[in-house]
Amino acid sequence: MKKLICILTAVFMFLAVVGCGGGEKKAEKKEAAPAAKQTGTETKKAEAAPAPVNGKVLVAYFSWGGTTRKVAQTIQEKTGGDLFEIKTETPYPKEYGPTTEIAKKEKAENARPKLAGPLPDMKKYDVILLGYPIWWYIEPMAVKTFVEEQDLSGKTILPFATSGGSDITGSVADLRKALPNSQIKDGLLANSTGFIDDWLKENGLLK
Ligand SMILES: Cc1cc2nc3c(=O)[nH]c(=O)nc-3n(C[C@H](O)[C@H](O)[C@H](O)COP(=O)(O)O)c2cc1C
Numbered sequence: 221m222k223k224l225i226c227i228l229t230a231v232f233m234f235l236a237v238v239g240c241g242g243g244e245k246k247a248e249k250k251e252a253a254p255a256a257k258q259t260g261t262e263t264k265k266a267e268a269a270p271a272p273v274n275g276k277v278l279v280a281y282f283s284w285g286g287t288t289r290k291v292a293q294t295i296q297e298k299t300g301g302d303l304f305e306i307k308t309e310t311p312y313p314k315e316y317g318p319t320t321e322i323a324k325k326e327k328a329e330n331a332r333p334k335l336a337g338p339l340p341d342m343k344k345y346d347v348i349l350l351g352y353p354i355w356w357y358i359e360p361m362a363v364k365t366f367v368e369e370q371d372l373s374g375k376t377i378l379p380f381a382t383s384g385g386s387d388i389t390g391s392v393a394d395l396r397k398a399l400p401n402s403q404i405k406d407g408l409l410a411n412s413t414g415f416i417d418d419w420l421k422e423n424g425l426l427k
Pocket residue numbers: 282283284285286287288289316319320321323324352353354355356357358382383384385386387
């Protein structure tokens with residue numbers, strides 16, 4: 221009888237140990253799973269990086285005081301694109317105050333100031349880097365004239381702006397509304413030039 225009890229105890233203990241061991245293995249497997257998932261996510265992140273934008277590049281910009289012009293010239297050098305300055309037929313005053321008043325009125329009236337021509341032949345370009353200062357929280361109305369006056373459907377547009385502190389998102393939303401058949405990428409607020417290279421690289425435009 222004693223022998224039987226000993227054998228039964230031994231069998232019970234053996235089963236208990238094997239059973240627990242299996243549980244540990246399962247737990248190990250469960251813990252390993254997130255690591256595998258993480259690797260998958262990293263791979264996905266790399267795959268989800270924006271596809272490079274190829275094609276002939278135009279850097280078109282409007283500038284009143286010269287700040288956006290400097291950024292546009294830098295971007296032109298870094299991309300090797302063609303450079304075009306958007307100018308109004310009637311130039312804005314040299315003084316800041318009167319210019320802000322005209323710009324305010326143009327925005328309120330949803331005006332489309334006439335541009336000085338000729339405009340570039342858009343058929344030559346697939347990608348347009350579009351630069352402007354922020355005027356009353358959005359792009360100047362002359363930029364609206366520029367994008368509406370020609371057929372930009374199917375083109376990729378990368379807005380960039382300078383400002384006294386306002387961000388670029390309002391103008392990007394505005395451009396997306398005006399150009400539903402173009403691909404408007406997220407814009408770059410270029411008040412500091414430090415991010416230009418990364419932005420161009422992300423979009424496959426850095427020479
Ligand atoms: C008419 C006008 C309106 C402006 N409106 C804004 C604005 O709403 N928000 C802002 O941050 N800066 C505003 N600014 C400042 C300009 O965006 C900023 O100085 C810009 O860098 C000027 O670029 P530019 O030298 O190429 O013209 C305004 C400037 C002008 C002349």
